[in-house]
Amino acid sequence: MTTPPGLTAAVFDDALREIRAAVGDEWVFTTPADTALYRDAYSLFWDEPEERLASAAVAPATVEQVQAVTRACNARGVPLYPISTGRNLGYGGSAPAYSGSVVLDLKRMDRVIEVDERNGSCIVEPGVSYFDMYRHLQSRGSRLWIDVPDPGWGSMIGNALDFGGGYTANPYRNHFEAHCGMEVVLADGEILRTGMGALPGAQTWQQYRYGFGPYLDGLFKQSTLGITTKMGFWLFPQPEAYFTASINLPRYDDLPMLVDTIGELENANIFNGMPGISSPVLFRGGKNPLDFPEIPEGAEMDRLARETGLPCWSARLTFYGPEQVIRAQWAYAKSRFPTASFTEHALVKLPLSPADMERIHKPSFGIPSLEMFAMGARSAHNPNPTDGHFWFSPIIPRTGEGFIAANRIIRQTCQRLDIPVLLFSPPVSSWWRAFILVMAIPVHKDPARNQHLRAAVKELIRVCADHGWGEYRTAPAFHDAVMDTYSYNNHIVRRVNERIKDALDPNGILSVGRYGVWPKRLREQGGRK
Amino acid sequence: MRVLTLIAALAMATPATAATERPAPRPDPAKGAAVFAKWCAPCHAPGMRHPGTAALAAKYNGQLPPELERRSDLTPDMVALYVRAGISLMAPFRKTEISDPQLADLGAYLSPRPHAKGARK
Numbered sequence: 120m121t122t123p124p125g126l127t128a129a130v131f132d133d134a135l136r137e138i139r140a141a142v143g144d145e146w147v148f149t150t151p152a153d154t155a156l157y158r159d160a161y162s163l164f165w166d167e168p169e170e171r172l173a174s175a176a177v178a179p180a181t182v183e184q185v186q187a188v189t190r191a192c193n194a195r196g197v198p199l200y201p202i203s204t205g206r207n208l209g210y211g212g213s214a215p216a217y218s219g220s221v222v223l224d225l226k227r228m229d230r231v232i233e234v235d236e237r238n239g240s241c242i243v244e245p246g247v248s249y250f251d252m253y254r255h256l257q258s259r260g261s262r263l264w265i266d267v268p269d270p271g272w273g274s275m276i277g278n279a280l281d282f283g284g285g286y287t288a289n290p291y292r293n294h295f296e297a298h299c300g301m302e303v304v305l306a307d308g309e310i311l312r313t314g315m316g317a318l319p320g321a322q323t324w325q326q327y328r329y330g331f332g333p334y335l336d337g338l339f340k341q342s343t344l345g346i347t348t349k350m351g352f353w354l355f356p357q358p359e360a361y362f363t364a365s366i367n368l369p370r371y372d373d374l375p376m377l378v379d380t381i382g383e384l385e386n387a388n389i390f391n392g393m394p395g396i397s398s399p400v401l402f403r404g405g406k407n408p409l410d411f412p413e414i415p416e417g418a419e420m421d422r423l424a425r426e427t428g429l430p431c432w433s434a435r436l437t438f439y440g441p442e443q444v445i446r447a448q449w450a451y452a453k454s455r456f457p458t459a460s461f462t463e464h465a466l467v468k469l470p471l472s473p474a475d476m477e478r479i480h481k482p483s484f485g486i487p488s489l490e491m492f493a494m495g496a497r498s499a500h501n502p503n504p505t506d507g508h509f510w511f512s513p514i515i516p517r518t519g520e521g522f523i524a525a526n527r528i529i530r531q532t533c534q535r536l537d538i539p540v541l542l543f544s545p546p547v548s549s550w551w552r553a554f555i556l557v558m559a560i561p562v563h564k565d566p567a568r569n570q571h572l573r574a575a576v577k578e579l580i581r582v583c584a585d586h587g588w589g590e591y592r593t594a595p596a597f598h599d600a601v602m603d604t605y606s607y608n609n610h611i612v613r614r615v616n617e618r619i620k621d622a623l624d625p626n627g628i629l630s631v632g633r634y635g636v637w638p639k640r641l642r643e644q645g646g647r648k
Numbered sequence: 649m650r651v652l653t654l655i656a657a658l659a660m661a662t663p664a665t666a667a668t669e670r671p672a673p674r675p676d677p678a679k680g681a682a683v684f685a686k687w688c689a690p691c692h693a694p695g696m697r698h699p700g701t702a703a704l705a706a707k708y709n710g711q712l713p714p715e716l717e718r719r720s721d722l723t724p725d726m727v728a729l730y731v732r733a734g735i736s737l738m739a740p741f742r743k744t745e746i747s748d749p750q751l752a753d754l755g756a757y758l759s760p761r762p763h764a765k766g767a768r769k
């Protein structure tokens with residue numbers, strides 16, 4: 120067993136004794152074989168001295184146990200790293216951001232506390248996975264959908280707290296935005312309820328998010344300030360139908376107008392699903408749609424389009440709603456593009472038929488799956504599987520010009536720095552009004568390759584920042600590097616985060632180092648890397 | 649078969665992974681089937697849309713069935729090794745996900761038992 124840095128073995132033993140008394144011996148893990156299960160399987164530091172390892176792990180079953188563990192750690196300065204289902208692969212897995220932390224594994228807190236059909240909402244504990252919630256809703260014949268990320272084994276709470284996203288209609292696919300009300304255990308063991316949860320007896324916890332005074336929930340997004348033990352979410356009433364159709368435009372120069380107009384249509388609620396941009400001419404011959412090539416110069420792209428007869432661009436709109444309404448919305452959308460041609464994809468009536476179930480992309484219908492793990496896995500087309508990957512995901516301007524610039528510069532930088540890419544997305548609109556690019560970079564359990572990758576990706580982060588593109592989320596290897604780029608006014612964002620951290624968690628025990636926020640004692644020791 | 653020798657070697661090289669600290673109840677294949685359905689099937693159910701099945705189809709190239717439930721060469725130790733150590737893209741499963749007794753049930757479900765021949769698909 121390792122001891123957290125700065126603590127004596129005796130103090131740590133004493134903390135563990137108190138923790139065992141609270142949660143039971145069986146749920147305190149200290150042997151090397153057990154703590155190894157908390158390694159980040161896709162770590163960029165695998166087997167290197169900097170790998171972030173847990174000193175121990177604790178799995179409470181109730182909020183009271185979470186409080187007891189937190190108090191035991193707070194009294195002795197033991198770093199504590201909460202996870203919900205700990206499947207944050209590509210962004211850190213189940214490992215702590217700071218080596219030597221005790222991982223607080225909340226998987227056993229897996230109760231669906233409430234589903235309110237009339238209000239279209241639920242309250243869940245952190246251990247409730249998308250698979251769990253889907254089964255729960257199915258088993259009670261609910262008419263409500265969840266919105267799921269690609270991997271269905273994650274936690275509704277863990278994913279939302281790390282600002283994850285999914286695929287269905289607009290208010291739901293931003294998982295943090297779709298929440299309403301939180302319960303959080305603070306570093307001193309006190310319980311905070313946000314929004315209307317602060318008013319004893321209120322029946323509106325899952326109806327009005329904002330309560331009274333400053334909106335505190337944002338403090339717990341990508342945060343080091345608390346342990347979330349309950350969260351309310353708004354759920355999507357199953358629509359009557361699903362429809363997607365594409366708008367095809369012939370010329371390179373059409374992209375800015377295309378992006379602007381679909382933005383306007385989306386902002387006016389003419390469609391509610393996630394829009395997608397593609398390029399039929401660049402993807403001709405069945406190329407992988409998740410591997411957007413470098414966009415050539417305009418004249419070259421126009422020449423290719425003329426030669427092949429394929430459009431330069433297409434935008435795919437997705438609609439969820441009553442068929443009648445969708446048809447009218449699509450007719451209006453078409454009227455906005457006089458020079459376009461259109462491709463209508465199937466209209467799917469809901470609930471899904473078994474045949475449709477075999478064809479569809481499940482997350483677009485709120486159905487959890489793990490099919491996305493085909494990416495990089497061994498298959499008939501890929502004899503050399505990776506050991507995992509991490510995500511690189513900058514926010515770029517939501518304009519045609521912005522997308523083209525980001526695509527070219529990031530592609531060229533990856534090539535220059537020898538950064539391999541498994542997936543290079545088109546602009547993604549998980550978040551309303553924003554575009555992100557998502558790249559998956561393969562990882563191998565090979566320190567030499569990983570050292571190269573870490574240095575190269577830090578350089579890529581700087582190149583992106585020089586263009587005004589910043590990552591929305593990143594693997595722990597890059598938390599500090601990305602936080603460094605959010606530097607307006609001498610890093611005031613980080614400095615304010617640090618002031619809040621010091622006030623709410625003066626002993627600096629929770630989620631140390633996560634998202635580049637370090638407690639006072641480690642800042643003073645130069646612990647920030 | 650080279651692949652199998654490698655797996656066997658790995659299995660022996662791992663420290664005891666199954667529950668040894670306390671007297672474990674007899675592994676129950678029926679409970680193991682439920683563990684499989686919850687934790688393994690999303691990747692290892694029949695059909696090439698399941699990435700685990702597709703990966704094993706490519707790996708064994710017809711020498712072994714790609715579906716874990718159709719294998720006759722798996723042992724509880726091999727199952728425990730892969731669940732707790734992971735392989736390639738497959739990350740390990742923690743004890744809060746699949747506990748040691750559940751892992752033993754899963755091992756019993758996936759390893760061939762003479763009395764249960766034909767019981768599994």
Ligand SMILES: Cc1cc2nc3c(=O)[nH]c(=O)nc-3n(C[C@H](O)[C@H](O)[C@H](O)COP(=O)(O)OP(=O)(O)OC[C@H]3O[C@@H](n4cnc5c(N)ncnc54)[C@H](O)[C@@H]3O)c2cc1C
Nearest residue numbers: 202203204205206207268269273274277278283284346347
């Ligand atoms: C192939 C693949 C595809 C992916 N696709 C998507 C996708 O479509 N969308 C997407 O969003 N992500 C995606 N991911 C990333 C990731 O797997 C998911 O976001 C996943 O849901 C996160 O893991 P989790 O839900 O188990 O959260 P956890 O690992 O439990 O939590 C994530 C982090 O949040 C914090 N946290 C969690 N719970 C608490 C708590 N209760 N209190 C305080 N802090 C807490 C911790 O710092 C923790 O490390 C993908 C990953 C892979 C490998």
